[in-house]
Amino acid sequence: MRMAKVSDLEILNGLMSVFRAKGYDGASLNELAEATGLKKASLYHRFPGGKKEMTAAVLDFMESWIINKVYKVLSDDKVSSKVRLQEALTNISAVYGGGKEVCLYRSLSMDTGMALFGEKIEKGINQWLGSFVVLGKAMELDEATATQFARQTFIDVQGSLVLSKAMDSTEPFLQAIKQIETRYTNA
Structure with missing residues (x-):
C-alpha cells in the first residue's frame, strides 16, 4: 500500500515546529523527519542540502507569510487603517498559535542559526518593521513615531511570546496584542 503524499505546506509547518522548538543546532534529522511525516531519505530527497536547506526553505516560507499576511494587509489603502491593523494582528496571533508558539527568528538567532541565516533573519525582521511603519504613516504618524x-x-x-512560554500562559501575548491595537488606535 502506498503512503499518502505529504504536502509542501505540511512539510514546511513540520520543519518550522521543530526549528521553533529546538533552534538550528538542536534540531535533529530524526525530529525533522518525524515532524514532516517523511522518512529521512525522503526528506533528503526533497532537501539535498540537508538541514541548512530545510532551514532556508522555512525562512523563505516565513518571509512569504510576512509579505502576504502582514505587509500586504497593512499596506492595503482600500481598507481603513483600523481594519488593516485588526486583520494583521489576527494573522500574527494565528501564526503564533495565540501565544503558544515561539518565534522562528528568535529560535534561529542563536549560535549557528544566526551565523548561517543572519541576513535572512534580519531581512524578515525589517520586513515586519517596515510593514508597521507603513501603517503608522497611513495613520498620519511622522516617520520617527x-x-x-x-x-x-x-x-x-x-x-x-517569551513571557507566555515562561509562564505557560497565553495571557501575556493576548494582552500585548490588545496593547498594540490600543497604541495605534489612540495615536
Whole structure:
C-alpha cells in the first residue's frame, strides 16, 4: 500500500515546529523527519542540502507569510487603517498559535542559526518593521513615531511570546496584542 503524499505546506509547518522548538543546532534529522511525516531519505530527497536547506526553505516560507499576511494587509489603502491593523494582528496571533508558539527568528538567532541565516533573519525582521511603519504613516504618524511604534510592536510581540512560554500562559501575548491595537488606535 502506498503512503499518502505529504504536502509542501505540511512539510514546511513540520520543519518550522521543530526549528521553533529546538533552534538550528538542536534540531535533529530524526525530529525533522518525524515532524514532516517523511522518512529521512525522503526528506533528503526533497532537501539535498540537508538541514541548512530545510532551514532556508522555512525562512523563505516565513518571509512569504510576512509579505502576504502582514505587509500586504497593512499596506492595503482600500481598507481603513483600523481594519488593516485588526486583520494583521489576527494573522500574527494565528501564526503564533495565540501565544503558544515561539518565534522562528528568535529560535534561529542563536549560535549557528544566526551565523548561517543572519541576513535572512534580519531581512524578515525589517520586513515586519517596515510593514508597521507603513501603517503608522497611513495613520498620519511622522516617520520617527511610525518607526518607534513599529519597533515597540515587534518588541511587544516577541517579549510577550517569551513571557507566555515562561509562564505557560497565553495571557501575556493576548494582552500585548490588545496593547498594540490600543497604541495605534489612540495615536
